Amino acid sequence: MSGDIDAGSEFDRGTTAVARDGEPGVYDSALGEGWRIGGGVNGGVLLAIAGRALAAEFGTAEGDRPAHPDPLAISAYYLTPGVPGRATVRTSVARRGRAVSSGQASLLQDDGQGGEVERVRFLATYGDLESGGGDLTTSAQPPDLPPPDGCISSRQAPPDFLKHASLLERLDMRLDPATTGWALGKPSGNGVIRGWLRMADGREPDPLLLLLAVDALPPVAFELGLPGWTPTLELTAHVRARPAPGWLRVNLTNRTLAGGFLEEDAEVWDSEGRLVALSRQLARASAPPQRS
Amino acid sequence: MSGDIDAGSEFDRGTTAVARDGEPGVYDSALGEGWRIGGGVNGGVLLAIAGRALAAEFGTAEGDRPAHPDPLAISAYYLTPGVPGRATVRTSVARRGRAVSSGQASLLQDDGQGGEVERVRFLATYGDLESGGGDLTTSAQPPDLPPPDGCISSRQAPPDFLKHASLLERLDMRLDPATTGWALGKPSGNGVIRGWLRMADGREPDPLLLLLAVDALPPVAFELGLPGWTPTLELTAHVRARPAPGWLRVNLTNRTLAGGFLEEDAEVWDSEGRLVALSRQLARASAPPQRS
Numbered sequence: 001m002s003g004d005i006d007a008g009s010e011f012d013r014g015t016t017a018v019a020r021d022g023e024p025g026v027y028d029s030a031l032g033e034g035w036r037i038g039g040g041v042n043g044g045v046l047l048a049i050a051g052r053a054l055a056a057e058f059g060t061a062e063g064d065r066p067a068h069p070d071p072l073a074i075s076a077y078y079l080t081p082g083v084p085g086r087a088t089v090r091t092s093v094a095r096r097g098r099a100v101s102s103g104q105a106s107l108l109q110d111d112g113q114g115g116e117v118e119r120v121r122f123l124a125t126y127g128d129l130e131s132g133g134g135d136l137t138t139s140a141q142p143p144d145l146p147p148p149d150g151c152i153s154s155r156q157a158p159p160d161f162l163k164h165a166s167l168l169e170r171l172d173m174r175l176d177p178a179t180t181g182w183a184l185g186k187p188s189g190n191g192v193i194r195g196w197l198r199m200a201d202g203r204e205p206d207p208l209l210l211l212l213a214v215d216a217l218p219p220v221a222f223e224l225g226l227p228g229w230t231p232t233l234e235l236t237a238h239v240r241a242r243p244a245p246g247w248l249r250v251n252l253t254n255r256t257l258a259g260g261f262l263e264e265d266a267e268v269w270d271s272e273g274r275l276v277a278l279s280r281q282l283a284r285a286s287a288p289p290q291r292s
Numbered sequence: 293m294s295g296d297i298d299a300g301s302e303f304d305r306g307t308t309a310v311a312r313d314g315e316p317g318v319y320d321s322a323l324g325e326g327w328r329i330g331g332g333v334n335g336g337v338l339l340a341i342a343g344r345a346l347a348a349e350f351g352t353a354e355g356d357r358p359a360h361p362d363p364l365a366i367s368a369y370y371l372t373p374g375v376p377g378r379a380t381v382r383t384s385v386a387r388r389g390r391a392v393s394s395g396q397a398s399l400l401q402d403d404g405q406g407g408e409v410e411r412v413r414f415l416a417t418y419g420d421l422e423s424g425g426g427d428l429t430t431s432a433q434p435p436d437l438p439p440p441d442g443c444i445s446s447r448q449a450p451p452d453f454l455k456h457a458s459l460l461e462r463l464d465m466r467l468d469p470a471t472t473g474w475a476l477g478k479p480s481g482n483g484v485i486r487g488w489l490r491m492a493d494g495r496e497p498d499p500l501l502l503l504l505a506v507d508a509l510p511p512v513a514f515e516l517g518l519p520g521w522t523p524t525l526e527l528t529a530h531v532r533a534r535p536a537p538g539w540l541r542v543n544l545t546n547r548t549l550a551g552g553f554l555e556e557d558a559e560v561w562d563s564e565g566r567l568v569a570l571s572r573q574l575a576r577a578s579a580p581p582q583r584s
Binding site: 129137235275 | 410430
């Protein structure tokens with residue numbers, strides 16, 4: 001189930017959401033030093049933390065309403081960058097239904113002056129991915145990738161880059177060399193980055209981990225020749241099936257850069273070749289393309 | 293500007309959001325009989341109503357913060373079907389920033405027992421689509437369509453269908469005959485519906501109208517052989533540029549039906565061949581495919 005915690009896993013320890021005694025709907029969490037990327041904590045980690053809190057709200061059957069443990073759709077609106085330290089998730093229920101339940105969440109941190117500052121606001125609809133029988137029909141094709149050993153490991157990234165991306169130490173990421181021209185100062189301009197992804201400590205994928213997977217690869221803007229920070233304004237993920245154990249394949253694409261904003265579409269495939277998650281985010285492009 | 297009202301236009305009269313005296317952030321609206329589709333009021337109309345209320349909140353400059361009139365990203369989580377009659381939009385600001393502002397909205401109606409029932413909850417980030425210079429680069433291609441006169445007008449739909457779709461009287465919609473097999477009981481199974489779209493009364497497109505355009509065509513599920521009602525659970529739209537006057541082209545695609553849910557992606561192109569809006573929705577498939 002989505003809400004299970006493997007205390008031995010870095011992902012589960014990095015995305016805790018512990019119900020606070022006496023305050024229904026409120027969860028304590030912490031943003032770890034080990035999940036930084038660029039100027040803040042990775043947005044997929046924040047999404048997984050809220051996803052876990054909402055799974056706790058909806059994941060238990062009540063009366064004649066079945067359990068809704070899975071994030072069918074979850075939208076994150078990023079307001080200010082998350083920083084390592086304590087965090088609070090405040091959830092509220094919009095509607096509990098028989099087929100699906102919907103709610104919202106805010107992820108907040110101390111503002112250093114005795115108040116709270118909101119990092120991200122979320123809306124989500126939860127259900128049970130197994131209730132429809134788990135059938136999946138698709139015309140989508142998984143990305144054609146060289147085997148993991150023929151790809152470029154994120155551990156080969158330049159030390160300067162790794163210094164600002166502690167997140168990469170938690171991941172085993174292998175990028176298709178056809179989509180890593182940016183790392184050599186020669187972005188293809190194609191707007192595609194694809195690769196293999198699994199957790200470095202072997203933690204197997206589940207719906208919560210997919211919320212990290214959709215935002216874990218380098219931004220597709222890099223392959224457009226935009227090497228700067230591209231902060232996410234909004235990201236919506238759809239989890240379509242519970243993933244099988246093993247490697248995930250992630251395909252990122254961009255088609256349109258307009259008025260200083262670009263979209264990044266992610267598809268995540270499991271080891272059985274099933275499309276298990278889709279996401280789209282809107283990000284702000286860093287100003288002028290620079291070449292190293 | 294997004295919030296302008298052309299009192300002579302059906303769209304503007306059908307998507308009012310009038311600030312309520314003495315209640316900051318609260319807007320009065322009404323869902324019209326003329327915007328019904330299937331069992332409720334069209335979801336794109338509800339999106340446009342909330343979009344208009346939020347444009348009123350963010351569309352005026354304040355201090356050193358410029359005006360943010362355009363919905364860069366807006367997510368709608370549909371809770372219960374909207375019905376013709378009065379509606380209230382309650383907005384709240386999450387963050388006012390220099391580059392973008394974010395907020396949320398709820399669309400509510402009387403529950404008939406002296407209370408309110410929530411129809412849709414929204415999160416959105418607004419900005420100024422012209423502030424980035426309006427530049428647009430894209431590798432996306434507009435759909436290849438026969439000219440409008442070579443397409444099938446929605447007015448040719450079966451009377452039984454039109455009876456439950458008063459929305460279609462407001463629209464001038466011309467569907468590519470290659471994607472209307474469903475209307476003859478012979479869905480292609482391809483998961484594509486595309487066509488031309490404009491308002492019947494000649495009201496020109498703007499960012500608010502694009503919020504209707506992304507959800508105005510027949511559901512792509514029809515071409516999958518699922519002719520029943522496919523209620524939208526969630527829809528997120530990105531407006532990427534202000535559209536030029538004239539016909540819009542809309543391309544709907546589906547690739548994956550999984551666990552009883554399907555996604556519908558919409559692309560909207562303006563008369564100058566620019567991709568002006570993108571959306572994705574998650575909908576619940578009607579149970580068993582039926583053939584007429």
